[in-house]
Amino acid sequence: MKQPVSTAHLQLNHASICIEGGKEGNEDAVGVHIPDDAHVLTYKGAILAIADGVSSAEAGQEASETAVRMFLRDFSSTPDTWSVAHSASQVLSTINLRLFRHSHVFKNEMKGQLCTFSAVVIKSHTAHFFHVGDSRVYHWRSGFMRQLTTDHTAQLNQERRFLARALGMDGQLQLDHGKQEVCVGDRFLLTTDGIHDFVSEAQLQEAIGSSGSLPEICEQLKDMALQQGSDDNISAVLAEVVSLPNTDIDDFHDHLTQLPFPPAFKAGMKVDGLEIIQELFASSRSHLYLVRDIDSGQRAVMKTPSTNFEDDSSYIERFIREEWIGSRVDSPYVVKIIRQSRPRSFLYYLMEYVDGVSMEKWLEYNFPVKPGRAIRLIEQVVAGIQAFHDCEAVHQDLKPGNIIISTDPVSQKETIKIVDFGSVYVAGVAEIFIPIDHSSVLGTASYSDPQYLTGRNSGIQGDVYALATICYEMFTGKLPYGEAIEECKTPSDYDRLRYISARKHNPAIPVWFDRALEKGVSFDLNRRYRSLNSLIRDLKHPNPEFLRDEVKQSSRSSSLLFWQLLSGFWFITLLLVIYLFVLNQH
Template sequence: MYLSNEIELETGQCSEKGRKERNEDCLGTYQPEGNLLTTKGAVAIIADGVSTAEAGAEAAQYCVQEFLSDYFDTPDIWTVSKSAQKVLTSINRLLYARSHEYLSTTRGHVCTLSVLVIKSRKAHLFHIGDSRIYLVRNQSLELLTEDHITRLSESNSCLSRAMGMDTHLEIDYRVIDIEEGDLFLLSTDGIHDSLEPSQLKQLALSDSNLQTCSENLVQAAYDAGSTDNLSCQLVRIEKISDDTLNEITDRLTDLPFPPELERGMKIDNYFIESELYASNRSQLYKVRDLETEQLWVMKTPSHNYEDDPAYIERFVMEEWVGSRINSPNVVNVHIPNRAKNFLYYLMEPIEGVPLDEWIEANPTPKPAVAIQIVKQIAQGLKAFHKRETLHQDLKPSNVMIRPDNSAVIVDFGSVFVAGINEIFVPIERDRILGTMNYSDPVFRLGQNTGIKGDMFSLAAMTYEIFTHNLPFGDGLENCEKPQQLQKLKYIPADRHNPIIPIWFDRALEKAMTIEPQHRYDTIDQFMHDLTEPNPDFLVSREVAQKSPNALIFWQLMSLVWFMIALFTLIAFWLK
């Protein structure tokens, strides 16, 4: 991987039972090497078993062990937040389930938890309960977490939140920038309840060896009369990777661009059968592997961008991202088992035609066939989103339709990967705006609408499949300023195709509403309303706009119609 955000950390930790009969705290650290450190970061974690819960110690141990194991097994394309939240949610559910396997309410698997993840130039904090994370910077101590405590009286309190306490996990999440020399202190209440903040800072800085400092903190808390378990961790940022633009560029250009290819030429033992496509940004060739006789599609970068590191980074990322998305509705990226001498990547060949050609050849498609194509494109999009990846340039020419009318998304050139975007590089990354008539106009004006942007593109394509027209006419082509957004007018689909049901058209309109907050939240919600009549959408626009009272009346009537018409409408539409 060209990204190499190496960080150097020093750590120290100590955990003692103190004056209690057993130690119910647990802690751990892990700093991987290579790509895993770049994509997932390093972790320090501390947990404190709740003493009133009989299985608190087991809960703390389980949290630490499972997080350190499972977090690094999450996809390297995910953000820190998504990876940690997924793992913590799973851990919490299991602890809660274990607690309720017993009739006794004292047999609770409950603990506090604080997690520190250092990735690139950021520290990600996850916290629940009354363990703590501090930051020592420039001789100042700052508490970064908030205790989840409910005061019952002046002398009594209880935890309001903890791992395993509830089925719903409400965990604090915070991200801060890090600097070289930053020192993080993670502690359980046996430490920080017994020592003043000034003592915590002094002891954390008492020695250059962090293991010695950790032991000093434990001993000082014991000497101060702590009656609880005593656990703490120290993590110091020794060095942050500071790659220069030249260093990144050197790694990106480790492989040269291929020469201009023609039929009959060979490259890395691939025979060029024909050119399939060419633009000012890339070329596609049909190639044959001379070792296996397998046919592939080879994508090569354009020589127009040989000195553009942002373009090269995006091209390199296409193969990396594509190889991590697995769906029958997304083209398979092939990773060869031999070294490459040039910059390119291989994809499976897809027999068929681009969707734009299919639309031209099918001016009045059968609704059942058309909706199946839309469903498969939606499934492909969901495979991207499952990997926290946005397509950002979904359009008919980027979708292939096989002879059996199955659909495959075949392009990765504009993807946005949240997990990779977290990694700092000294490059001003390309911001691909998508194709004018299909991309979210809000995105084009600078606002990233996430999956709602891809949904807008899917809805625009669906509209075109069923009407052979665009939902805003040529309005999107002239949308360059915020004021122009307000002038965009959706053209009802039934004006172009009168057999389109009103509920189908209203679903399309909602998915392409200019204000993203009024769109569907998920692709599944959109597809549900495309395939099953939504009662709210059985009211015509004219009635809805005429008067509120009329709207209420017709909404009530539509409920009756809905029960009668549901199966007949679906049967007629999908026949």
């Protein structure tokens, strides 16, 4: 066995091929990610990935490309304190549910997003492989090759077999995971069935061990597959370990996950190359500090956990997840997580510093807000929250206090940033759902979906409710169900509440606009909007349905007035007849 070359970091050579081959259209996808950042390479590792869209599905190509792209992007963004297996399972569960929903839930979008998927993550001295479907991973060392993965197929007869597992096939992912010790000179080969169904293991072993360059070997595999009758897409990823780090970073994993909680910082204190400038916020659950990078001068916000939860493992895990969730959401309207290049002495993470005020404070100084100005800000909030939804995540705690508004000093243009990832729910990682706690999240009950507050998860519709509530407040200065909603604890408490027409507080609001707000904050999920875009569309443009309702109501009112007037006329006539009759009697 070769001894590791002593270097500071992992080094790989790699090559890949991904072509149509003997099939019209290419439904395969391949990818390699070797981080340039030494810190990320050390703590997350290098990634090789391959996927094969299921040919019987309508959108196999989209599925394979999505799976590879999202895995390469999201895996490296997981917290340093997560193990490789935990990071991969969380990311792949999210990808799987995304594909599944596109296949089975979204009626008017692409269907049949299914693909096989195999990946190798080489971190320190260990290769971790993850697999679902019938793409394969091979390991070669010193002339001997071994298939690490097992095909998830069922054989019907000699000619026919079918795929038993794939990404997007089921809401719950069944993922294979294994590990392989790594030595310098080891090679890893990932293939789709366009190669390994037509090239024998003996031929693969001979090709991988040849003296040619890695790109030449990939070309050789392609040629052999075509010559031996391959009628499918041809894809492969080949990597060789050039050198290994001189220490095994996995030995420090327990240390990382047990980082101590930081003490209460004071202005002027320094930690991990950061200087504390001032405390921005403090609560029983967390603290925010404005800090400055001593080397670059860059300002950032440091979020630290509260020492009240030092012994709460669930709280620690959720705090660590916040950093990962924030790093996945990419939008100009969502605060960005800053990836650190230095090891941390304490448990905390960094976010970009936004110079502005919360929407809560902004409304105090700018109410009443002109309609055009309010809608422009609401549209930015929609774009920011949609970025969460695109990552299969729901914010769950959207409120004016979690929206920062900054104003450009020159153009006076106002821009919002959504902050706080503490309550975010990520689809596919069900344990992240955290029902809002009245006692610990002061004021949240005014904006959070009552479904959350009673322990149910309404998904995207929960963010719709919060957005409609914020919009209602921007136009009226009030809440759609009044202050009484703060006191609600049980479903029966909410049943007693009634929507207060926005026109009662602001008569200038059109009826159709008020109807859209009422639909957005409906407690009944069957009546509430199912998407943010549906809500914002009806807020910007009169919904004909609401206009028809207004005409019907107006018609009913006119009809009622007619009959009231007619009844009054006949009543007066009757009195007159009686009066004349009495006069004639006398």
